Structure formats: C-alpha cells, structure tokens
Amino acid sequence: xxxxxxxxxxxxQLFPKGIIWSMPVTDTPTVYLTFDDGPHPTATPxxxxxxxxxxxxxxxFCIGKNVVEHxxxxxxxxxxxxxxxxxxxxxxxxWKLSPTEYLDNIALAEExxxxxxxxxxxxxxxxxxxxxxxxxxxxxxxxxxxVLSADFDRDITPQQCLDNVLQHMQPGTIVIxxxxxxxxxxxxxxxxxxxxxxxxxxxQVKALPLH
Numbered sequence: 001x002x003x004x005x006x007x008x009x010x011x012x013q014l015f016p017k018g019i020i021w022s023m024p025v026t027d028t029p030t031v032y033l034t035f036d037d038g039p040h041p042t043a044t045p046x047x048x049x050x051x052x053x054x055x056x057x058x059x060x061f062c063i064g065k066n067v068v069e070h071x072x073x074x075x076x077x078x079x080x081x082x083x084x085x086x087x088x089x090x091x092x093x094x095w096k097l098s099p100t101e102y103l104d105n106i107a108l109a110e111e112x113x114x115x116x117x118x119x120x121x122x123x124x125x126x127x128x129x130x131x132x133x134x135x136x137x138x139x140x141x142x143x144x145x146x147v148l149s150a151d152f153d154r155d156i157t158p159q160q161c162l163d164n165v166l167q168h169m170q171p172g173t174i175v176i177x178x179x180x181x182x183x184x185x186x187x188x189x190x191x192x193x194x195x196x197x198x199x200x201x202x203x204q205v206k207a208l209p210l211h
Contacts, residue, residue: 001155005148006168015144016127018134022146022172023209029171030204033058033194034145036087036119038179039066039073046188047179048080054195056205057082059143060179061119064089064109078114083207085117085143086110094125099132106133116140117208143208146173149190151183158189165194171203 004011012021023032033051038044038060051058060077062084067074077084089109094102102125106118116139120129123144133140147168151161165175175194177187198205 001153003148003150003153005150005164007144007146007148012144015125016130018130019125019142019144020174021144022174025172028204029202030206031169031171031198032174032208033177033191033205034061034119034143034174034208035059035177035179036061036121037066037091037183038062039070039077040179040181041070041073043179043181043184043187044070044073044077047177047191048076048082050192050195051082051205052080053192054199054205056195056198057207058205059083059085059117059208061085061087061117061143062109062113063087063091064112067109067112074112083117083210084114085119085208086113086115087119088121091121093122094120094129096124099126099128102126102129103132103136115210117210118142119144139211141209141211143174145176147175149175149177149187151186151190152178152180153186154182156186158186161186162190162193165190166197169194169197174208
C-alpha cells in the first residue's frame with residue numbers, strides 16, 4: 001500500500017486552489033486532529049472519551065450512511081462540542097464519478113450532517129468537482145491533511161502508526177485518524193499518546209475552523 005505520511009509540497013500543487021492542507025501557525029501553538037469514516041459504535045465513543053480527557057476538540061468527517069445507522073453516536077459528537085463534517089454519503093471515489101454524481105452524493109450526506117466542511121474520500125477529487133462546490137453558493141471549506149496516521153493500514157503496527165504522527169506533527173498540522181473498524185487497533189493505541197504528546201508540548205488540540 002503506497003501513501004504519503006507527510007504530504008509533499010509538490011503533491012499539493014497538483015490539486016486545484018481552494019483546498020486546505022494545513023493551518024497557519026499562530027501565537028497559540030495548535031494542532032488539528034480529524035477523524036474520517038464514522039460514526040462507528042466502538043471507535044467513535046472511544047475517540048470522544050480520549051478527547052474529553054485532554055479537553056480537546058476535533059473534526060469528525062462523517063459518512064452519511066453511517067450517521068443514518070448510528071444517529072445517537074452522531075448526536076454524542078455534536079453534544080461534546082466537536083465539529084461534524086461531510087465525507088460523502090457512501091464514501092465514494094470522486095475520480096470515478098462525474099461532478100453531478102459526486103455532488104449529488106455529497107448533498108445526500110448533507111441531509112444528515114451539520115455544516116459545510118468537506119473532505120473527499122481517498123483524497124480523490126477532480127478540479128471540476130472543486131469548482132462546482134466552491135461556486136455552489138454554499139460556504140464549503142475543503143480540507144485535506146498534512147499528516148496521515150495510516151491507521152487504516154493493517155500492515156503497520158500500532159507503534160508505527162504513532163510514529164507516523166509524532167515524527168511529523170507540528171503546530172498547524174492537520175492529522176487524519178479514522179474512527180472505523182479497520183483502523184481500530186492502531187487508532188486506539190496512537191490517539192491517547194498523541195494527545196499526551198500535545199499536552200507535554202503545550203500545544204492545543206482544536207477542531208478545524210468553520211470559515
């Protein structure tokens with residue numbers, strides 16, 4: 001399985017303008033933890049519990065059909081003060097769909113997910129789809145990532161997942177975890193240690209900005 005743990009500057013240049021990969025560094029050092037693919041009945045409550053222990057907030061890029069299947073868990077995310085965001089309704093691949101098909105799937109997820117933050121599954125989105133979203137009249141913010149934990153990769157150990165984050169994370173970084181069955185073994189190990197590291201560094205952990 002091939003992927004970049006730390007997103008290369010040149011890779012970012014291949015994508016259209018309007019996509020956000022990292023956040024500016026401010027006087028208050030801050031990192032941004034994000035979770036893709038939930039809600040999940042085990043992984044999401046665990047993530048919420050760990051975040052609460054460190055008074056941290058995060059952004060949950062939810063799949064619409066999973067929100068339909070687990071509405072109470074979705075409500076827990078919102079009630080805990082985290083941000084929910086759109087990750088399509090069926091985790092569709094933007095490279096395989098027309099702009100209309102892709103935006104229709106996003107709109108279906110919108111019926112169940114609050115807000116207008118979006119992350120394309122697999123990071124696959126066409127320039128034409130980006131243009132359609134940003135010109136739709138809705139306040140979409142399309143977020144990618146700066147550091148990939150690779151918790152979805154069953155070929156790496158939980159410690160390797162943790163190392164992926166700790167070796168590359170710095171203030172302004174957007175980190176991806178997954179609140180999913182596939183990622184559970186690695187996410188459940190790495191997340192509390194990442195939060196502990198941030199506390200030791202006096203870095204805040206916050207949800208991504210809404211605008």
